[in-house]
Amino acid sequence: MMLICGELAAAEQAYQVSAEHGGDPQPGLARLWAGRGDTQAAVAAVERCLRVRTVPAQRNRLLPQANDVFLMAGDTERAGALAAELEPLAQQPGCESALAAAAHAYACLELARGDAPAVLLYARKAIQGWDRVGCPYRAARSRLVPGCALRQLGDQGSAHAELQAAADTFRRLGALPEAREAQNQLPVPLPGRYPVGLTEREVQVLQLVAAGRSNRDIAAQLYLSEKTVARHLSNIFAKLDVGSRTAAAAWTFAHHLA
Secondary structure, three states: OOOOOOOHHHHHHHHHHHHHOOOOOOOHHHHHHHHOOOHHHHHHHHHHHHHHOOOHHHHHHHHHHHHHHHHHOOOHHHHHHHHHHHHHHOOOOOOHHHHHHHHHHHHHHHHHHOOHHHHHHHHHHHHHHHHHOOOHHHHHHHHHHHHHHHHHOOOHHHHHHHHHHHHHHHHHHOOHHHHHHHHHHOOOOOOOOOHHHOOHHHHHHHHHHHOOOOHHHHHHHHOOOHHHHHHHHHHHHHHHOOOOHHHHHHHHHHOOOO
């Protein structure tokens, strides 16, 4: 709950206490590390867990979070392999949440691959699954994925509805970091009227740069590869006629886009 509410220091301390009493804080701690940008440590931790946890019940609990870590690290190939492993495990009786997790994993994977129609198919299954097991936080997380896909398809109205619903759920649950994430992804009014010919995606990247996010963080939040983020930044710098992230951030604030 502390992790969901953005209380990262308190969550990390709780994981440490768990470890001191003989518990294994992974993969929860790895998910925290990945969210903080330390994907190398997070990947190493989940790789270790994947090697030693071989019982199906253990894998069902481990694979969804491990999949999240690999996606945040930009390793879509490894994430795809875990999603493929999770799907048959989730077919066992009483594994409704695992089915939803598998659908969410595939939705995220297809978003990283750029297949928006497939994203919508899997995301709907995930949202419905989470609703059936009474997990509004996970359902809201899954709503972020079709929100991004619908924007790619040019359906700004539907994208706004999905992202706003996710943001409202997060706020109601006290998950303020995720609420801000959803709010930041909402389509900006009057698209196409940004200064110097910036595209909507470039504005999203620029806003995250102004918030101090690294390329890796931006890639994880917008479900892009780091290479794509770097290309967007190159185009942004050229349009703004600036040579640094600091200058780009200053421009963003000066033009009231942050």
